Amino acid sequence: MSSADISLELRGVSSGYGKVTALRDVGLKLHRGEALAILGRNGVGKTTTLKTIMGLLKLNAGEIIFEGKPLSTLPTHEIPRLGIGYVPQGRGIFPNLTVRENLYIGHQDPKARDLSDYVFERFPLLKERLNQYGGTLSGGEQQMLSLARCLIMNPKIILLDEPTEGIMPKLVAEIRNEIKKINSEGIGILLVEQNVQTALKLCSRVLVMDKGAIIFEGQTDAIKQNPESLNQHLGMVV
Secondary structure (H helix, E strand, O other), X not given: OOHHHEEEEEEEEEEEEOXXXXXEEEEEEEEOOOXXXXXXXXXXXXXXXXXXXXXXXXXXXXXXXXXXXXXXXXXXXXXXHHOEEEEOOOOOOOOOOEHHHHHHOOOOOOOOOOOHHHHHXXXXXXXXXXXXXXXXXXXHHHHHHHHHHHHOOOOOEEEEEOOOOOOOHHHHHHHHHHHHHHHHOOOEEEEEEOOHHHHHHHOXXXXXXXXOEEEEEEEHHHHHHOOHHHHHHHOOOO
């Protein structure tokens, strides 16, 4: 693929927490409209990767390029406005604000409702609960709200951190389906997951991270035919 087909690229990225280096020379490419998963155990750098992309952690070395533009020189609040949505681990909604307030907080034009119909088609339950406080929603409903809040900003890509973690099984399939639909409409997905099956169902390509570095890359179709190729890097059975 040409560089024009690459939506997001990390080149030799290192970052961390204070003097502790958590990412070491990380490189990855997310192609336009692609769904890409980063797998790995707790504490290997998956969430740190997403936070570094969003400017929430300082870039110590390397480059992060989005649609040909370097992100490292931008203030953190400018990064979502380029078209990068972020659903953090734990949802990140405001429990003491209503569903309506959560949806439109940070919207560049709070009077603009051009994407509301689209969002409520995806998540009709939220339309019924616009005046309900975010903290009274179930875990699955909060995840829907967090996804909807991204979509209302009309993103080009969405970074998802463990989107099915802690959610009732009957809602996991529904959230997976919505993520798949979002991706099918041309929105790129960078998915951080521990659940291998979720990653294989949603993504066409998988990376494995360990000790702050990418140690494996494979196509989902090839992994399904030869799961051992992934097992040996994760230390678990797919």
